[in-house]
Amino acid sequence: MAASLLAIISGSFGWIYVLCWSLSFYPQPFLNYTRRSTTGTTVDFPAINIFGFLGYFISCTAFLYSPQIRSDYAARHHGLTPTVQLNDLVFAAHAVVLCMVCVSQFIPGVWGFDKKGRTGLGARVSSTIMGIIIGSFLGVGIVSLIVAVRHDPDPASGWAWIDTIYAISYVKIVVTLVKYMPQVLTNYRNKSTHGWSIAQILLDFVGGVLSILQLGIDSYLQRDWSGITGNPVKLALGNISIFFDLIFMIQHYCLYRGKRGTSFSEGEEDSLLNGATNGDAET
Incomplete structure (x- = not known):
């Protein structure tokens, strides 16, 4: 009976955190659209x-539907199954x-936003971020090459295709x-969170907490806590998101509360300033 109740709670937490995390992607583009500018964000x-x-x-799809990856896991x-759920996918x-x-919204001519917001600092992908993307491609390629060359017969002790999925x-x-980090630094440089939606952070925080709780419940039901280490992405996503969400909350509600920042020129149009309070809608 208790196990059935926990399973229901786990499923509920799963879809609620998906809802929260999914909704967290809407406030920023909506804020950009309302202000007709991407100034203040990167x-x-x-x-x-x-x-x-x-x-x-890709990893969720493999863990859910690939017989090879599920066998390796x-x-x-x-002999357990991955703790990845459909809601993760x-x-x-x-x-x-x-x-x-x-x-x-950062591409000129697509949304017709203010030129300053689309051409200023943060309007183009930085070389650091591009380097991380390229390095990640190389890392996955190297792991895949090792797996293909070695042909280890035992996935439990050798290299297997699940290692590519893990990569x-x-x-x-x-x-x-x-x-x-780019947005944390942008807020610090501007001494303001103006243009950066706090609503997405609050939703992200709730989603992170529920994601970790679901992972813990699922591992408890399997009577094997390796379900947590076997799903490192979900565990890391929740914890890292919570950490940075707390930083953004401190910036917004404590350090730079009510400050407009230096990146906005005097007289720049911002429709949210008219009748909006300094909270989730304005940031």
Whole structure:
């Protein structure tokens, strides 16, 4: 009875965190559209997010539907199945689409935004982010080459195709580690979070907490805590997101509360300033 209740709670947490994380992708492009400008935010965040969530989508698909990968996983984890859920796959696919929409707002002529917002600092993908993307491709390629060359017969002790999937999923971890930093630094440089939506951060925070709780419940139900280490991406995504969400909350509500920042020229149009409070809608 208790196990059935926990399974229901786990499923509920899963879809609620997917809803929260999915909704968190809407406030920023909506804020950009309402202000008719991307000033105050950077293209690095959504650009590298596309790459990271594409890797997450591929790994979730493999763990859910690939007989080879599921067999390799069982060989390494006492015959158990991966703790990846369908809601993880749905979330990853949705994230890729919304990040593409957000990136498109930085492309001249697509949305007709203010030129300053589309050509200023942060309007182009930085060389650091491009280097991380290229390096990730090389890393996955090297792991795949090792697996193909070695042909180890035992996936439990040798190299197997699940290692390629893990390498792809680790790309998402790397992306999550670095993707927030450009925006954190932009807020610090501007001494303001204006133009950066706090609503997406609050939703992201709730989603991160529920994601970790679901992973813990699933591992408890399997009576094997290797379900957590066997799904390192989900664990890392939740913890890293929570860490950076707290940084953004401190910036928005404590350090730079009510400050407009230096990146906005006097008289720049911002429709959200008219009748909006200094909270989730304005940032």
